[in-house]
Amino acid sequence: MTDESTDAALDPAELGAYFALIEVSSLLRHAVEQQLKEAGDLSYVQFQLLATLGDSPDGSRRMTDLADGVVYSRSGLTHQAGLLEKAGLVTRAPSLEDERSVTVTITQTGRDRLATVFPGHIQVLKKLFLAPIDADDVAELGRALSVVRDHMRSNPPRSAAPRRRR
Numbered sequence: 001m002t003d004e005s006t007d008a009a010l011d012p013a014e015l016g017a018y019f020a021l022i023e024v025s026s027l028l029r030h031a032v033e034q035q036l037k038e039a040g041d042l043s044y045v046q047f048q049l050l051a052t053l054g055d056s057p058d059g060s061r062r063m064t065d066l067a068d069g070v071v072y073s074r075s076g077l078t079h080q081a082g083l084l085e086k087a088g089l090v091t092r093a094p095s096l097e098d099e100r101s102v103t104v105t106i107t108q109t110g111r112d113r114l115a116t117v118f119p120g121h122i123q124v125l126k127k128l129f130l131a132p133i134d135a136d137d138v139a140e141l142g143r144a145l146s147v148v149r150d151h152m153r154s155n156p157p158r159s160a161a162p163r164r165r166r
Contacts, residue, residue, distance in 0.1 A: 028129055035124045040117035045072055045080050047117065050089060053106035054114050060105040062095055089113055 010018065029044060036042045042050070048070045053059055061069075067077040081104050084090040089110035095101035106114075130138060 024129075028125075031124050031128055032121065035120045036117055039120045040113050042113065042117060043080070045070065045076070046084055046089075047114075047121075048072075049077070049080060049084065049104070050106060050110050050114050053090065053104060054111060056106075058105075059111075060103050062098070063092075063102045063104055066104060084110070 032047075033044045036044060036047045040047075049066060052066060052069055053061060063077060063081065064074065066072075066081075067074045070077075072080075081090060081092060084104075085092055087109075089107060091105050091107060092102050093105070095103045133141070
């Protein structure tokens with residue numbers, strides 16, 4: 001089953017939107033990565049993991065759920081969680097609900113590290129990403145990107161797809 005719209009070339013507006021998104025994403029990620037490294041010696045993925053855990057009501061998530069949420073390979077996430085654990089920012093333990101799963105929990109040191117990097121992180125976002133657009137544009141951008149994200153999440157990449165049960 002092929003969809004004609006996916007086989008046709010992109011029109012100039014579509015191509016322009018795509019290239020603008022890619023460039024904005026690259027420029028913003030580079031600036032954010034620099035800020036996170038300088039302020040808290042964190043990689044972008046490590047920050048995502050800590051922020052996700054910090055937002056969780058009990059500060060814990062299963063490793064597979066974390067990998068699916070941040071769209072990162074399970075093996076890569078295991079490595080990053082190991083680095084965070086070595087730094088005292090998280091702990092890992094067998095899941096109470098599923099003995100085959102591992103639960104990651106943010107420590108107080110991890111919360112402190114987030115508190116250290118967040119002011120600069122917010123400053124980078126406001127200066128580079130939000131400053132050139134008004135509140136209505138921010139709301140519209142958020143709406144449009146949410147629609148695209150939800151569409152993409154409906155058919156997730158392998159790293160974010162739930163594991164098949166054997």
